[in-house]
Amino acid sequence: MKLKIAVLVKQVPDHEAMVQVKSEQELEIEDRYVCSFFDEIAVEAALNIEKNHPDAELFALSAGGKRSIDALRRAIAMGIDQVVHLGDESLEASDSNYTAQVLVARLRILQPDLVICGKQAGDDDYAAVGPMVAELLDIPHISGAVSLDTNPDLNMVNVGCEREGEIWYLESGFPLLISAEKGLAEPHVPVVTRVMKAMKANIQNIPLNELELHGNKPQGRIHRIRYVEPPSRPEVIMMQKPFPENISELVNYLQEKGILS
Amino acid sequence: MADKKIWVIAEIRKGNLTRSTSQLFGAAYKIADQKNLDVVGVLMGGEKSHAESLAQKASLVLWINDPGLETYEATRYFHAIWQLIESKGKPVVILASASSSGLELMPRLAIRCETGYASFCVDIWWEGSELVARRPIYGGRAYEELALIKEPALFTIRSGAFSIPGNLPNSGKVETITLTFSDDLGLKLIERKSTTSSKQELSEAECVVAGGRGLGSPENFKLLEELAQELDAAVGSSRAVVDSGWRSHDEQVGKSGKTISPDLYIAFGISGVIHHILGMNTSKVIVAINKDPEAPIFRNSDYGLVGDALEVIPVLTKELRSRR
Numbered sequence: 381m382k383l384k385i386a387v388l389v390k391q392v393p394d395h396e397a398m399v400q401v402k403s404e405q406e407l408e409i410e411d412r413y414v415c416s417f418f419d420e421i422a423v424e425a426a427l428n429i430e431k432n433h434p435d436a437e438l439f440a441l442s443a444g445g446k447r448s449i450d451a452l453r454r455a456i457a458m459g460i461d462q463v464v465h466l467g468d469e470s471l472e473a474s475d476s477n478y479t480a481q482v483l484v485a486r487l488r489i490l491q492p493d494l495v496i497c498g499k500q501a502g503d504d505d506y507a508a509v510g511p512m513v514a515e516l517l518d519i520p521h522i523s524g525a526v527s528l529d530t531n532p533d534l535n536m537v538n539v540g541c542e543r544e545g546e547i548w549y550l551e552s553g554f555p556l557l558i559s560a561e562k563g564l565a566e567p568h569v570p571v572v573t574r575v576m577k578a579m580k581a582n583i584q585n586i587p588l589n590e591l592e593l594h595g596n597k598p599q600g601r602i603h604r605i606r607y608v609e610p611p612s613r614p615e616v617i618m619m620q621k622p623f624p625e626n627i628s629e630l631v632n633y634l635q636e637k638g639i640l641s
Numbered sequence: 642m643a644d645k646k647i648w649v650i651a652e653i654r655k656g657n658l659t660r661s662t663s664q665l666f667g668a669a670y671k672i673a674d675q676k677n678l679d680v681v682g683v684l685m686g687g688e689k690s691h692a693e694s695l696a697q698k699a700s701l702v703l704w705i706n707d708p709g710l711e712t713y714e715a716t717r718y719f720h721a722i723w724q725l726i727e728s729k730g731k732p733v734v735i736l737a738s739a740s741s742s743g744l745e746l747m748p749r750l751a752i753r754c755e756t757g758y759a760s761f762c763v764d765i766w767w768e769g770s771e772l773v774a775r776r777p778i779y780g781g782r783a784y785e786e787l788a789l790i791k792e793p794a795l796f797t798i799r800s801g802a803f804s805i806p807g808n809l810p811n812s813g814k815v816e817t818i819t820l821t822f823s824d825d826l827g828l829k830l831i832e833r834k835s836t837t838s839s840k841q842e843l844s845e846a847e848c849v850v851a852g853g854r855g856l857g858s859p860e861n862f863k864l865l866e867e868l869a870q871e872l873d874a875a876v877g878s879s880r881a882v883v884d885s886g887w888r889s890h891d892e893q894v895g896k897s898g899k900t901i902s903p904d905l906y907i908a909f910g911i912s913g914v915i916h917h918i919l920g921m922n923t924s925k926v927i928v929a930i931n932k933d934p935e936a937p938i939f940r941n942s943d944y945g946l947v948g949d950a951l952e953v954i955p956v957l958t959k960e961l962r963s964r965r
């Protein structure tokens with residue numbers, strides 16, 4: 381069996397980028413964007429499958445504004461040649477249902493055996509698009525994958541996924557969607573020649589009006605009312621006494637606070 | 642009984658209802674009371690005793706008593722809930738924990754019900770006729786408040802965000818439900834492996850003691866485990882420690898690990914760079930022990946102690962023991 385694998389990627393602010401609430405309607409985000417952490421793991425996981433099954437066919441898809449192109453360039457740099465950019469800036473404010481609908485509109489045409497996405501995106505931390513895509517495609521999904529053994533000859537895959545305090549190993553046939561947890565694969569640093577190739581690549585865009593979206597609207601089910609500042613923590617209280625008296629000093633504070641009985 | 646309902650999806654782990662399940666009732670009653678809604682517990686699998694203990698918190702428990710649901714399995718749970726909706730009608734709200742199963746189940750359900758879903762919520766309330774949820778974004782560097790327009794509104798609630806309500810007047814009925822499943826739902830559970838050494842599980846624990854590279858060696862985590870036992874805490878760790886193979890990934894706290902909100906988080910020998918902070922900054926009280934007074938962790942803590950973790954931990958354990 382020749383496996384067809386689609387990887388879903390997204391460009392998000394770097395973890396270290398400054399993000400501030402400017403107003404209820406606006407965030408100020410430092411211009412440092414990267415391919416989302418878990419999405420790079422998803423790309424690498426697909427490349428690992430290709431190593432064992434060289435006839436596998438790999439695609440990367442990204443739905444969103446112009447920035448998505450950079451996530452796709454990263455996928456190319458890492459080793460995926462066929463990439464598609466879906467939609468436009470209007471997707472930046474869409475709910476996860478709409479994003480999933482846009483991706484699925486294309487996935488229905490590609491008909492992959494395996495879809496791999498990140499466990500959650502590094503911006504809205506929503507962890508919803510993957511399972512939603514699976515439901516729209518009417519295929520099973522496994523979230524938080526940490527291991528993946530494919531056996532295309534047997535039409536089988538064994539996926540280890542992280543549960544609270546446990547790893548579960550599940551068996552499935554194809555098609556299947558999995559979302560990548562840290563540990564599934566170790567993203568490699570792309571070689572210079574691939575980076576050059578990625579920079580020069582002409583990236584295909586499919587506009588929203590060419591996708592079958594069944595009347596879904598960008599904020600049809602959820603709309604954002606406002607942004608708010610995160611709660612702030614008061615100034616730290618440092619223990620003043622020398623060791624070991626500072627230990628009882630600390631325990632006293634915690635007892636006063638009612639946090640230790 | 643009001644005809645409008647809130648469903649609370651219960652979870653059982655290691656033979657008990659989880660603490661997060663009890664916290665969900667905190668969220669449920671907050672929004673139920675304002676609109677005169679009924680709070681209904683939904684239990685998939687489990688024992689009669691679990692259903693009865695849920696009934697202490699809800700006016701009704703829908704107990705899907707099926708041996709196939711004994712261990713959570715995404716597709717089976719999903720089919721069970723969907724069948725329940727078809728037979729009982731749509732509730733106004735469905736609440737689940739932001740646990741691995743809740744996060745798997747709820748987005749799918751949102752698509753099936755053609756409705757809205759908000760994940761990792763830290764608060765929910767009514768604004769007029771709309772339900773609004775607050776949730777952290779950008780790893781907690783900002784929060785957003787979302788209105789869910791359609792019914793049922795689906796939420797996963799972050800562990801630690803709500804307190805367990807006390808003195809509930811309820812002693813609800815248990816309605817046992819049997820469903821039929823097709824044998825082949827796509828996925829088959831082959832094996833389960835435990836990955837934690839501590840009794841407490843990280844995302845459920847009220848107290849977490851975490852160690853970083855400052856502990857010096859994997860062996861020194863024994864000290865931390867002893868302290869954890871004294872505090873009935875779970876053990877957490879930094880990524881550096883996990884990447885060095887000292888501890889397993891499911892103990893990792895941070896951006897690429899778990900996001901937790903215990904009542905008390907104590908960090909030993911953890912530098913506290915943003916990636917780590919993003920995983921624990923919603924803890925109620927944060928304590929840091931680090932030998933470097935300039936360590937960034939102190940900027941995100943309530944209490945700080947400059948010192949050698951290896952000296953501090955055993956003394957702290959002894960001190961706590963002596964005060965019991």
Ligand SMILES: Cc1cc2nc3c(=O)[nH]c(=O)nc-3n(C[C@H](O)[C@H](O)[C@H](O)COP(=O)(O)OP(=O)(O)OC[C@H]3O[C@@H](n4cnc5c(N)ncnc54)[C@H](O)[C@@H]3O)c2cc1C
Nearest residue numbers: 853854855879880881895896897898910912916917932950
């Ligand atoms: C994309 C990305 C994702 C990441 N995700 C995570 C994540 O999820 N979680 C996470 O933790 N990190 C994450 N990191 C890694 C993070 O950047 C740091 O490397 C890591 O948190 C450092 O771990 P540490 O504090 O244990 O070690 P170090 O940085 O080595 O710090 C050790 C600390 O211990 C102190 N110390 C040393 N000896 C002692 C002693 N005897 N007693 C007391 N204190 C002592 C030192 O002063 C120092 O502050 C991520 C990084 C990236 C790039």
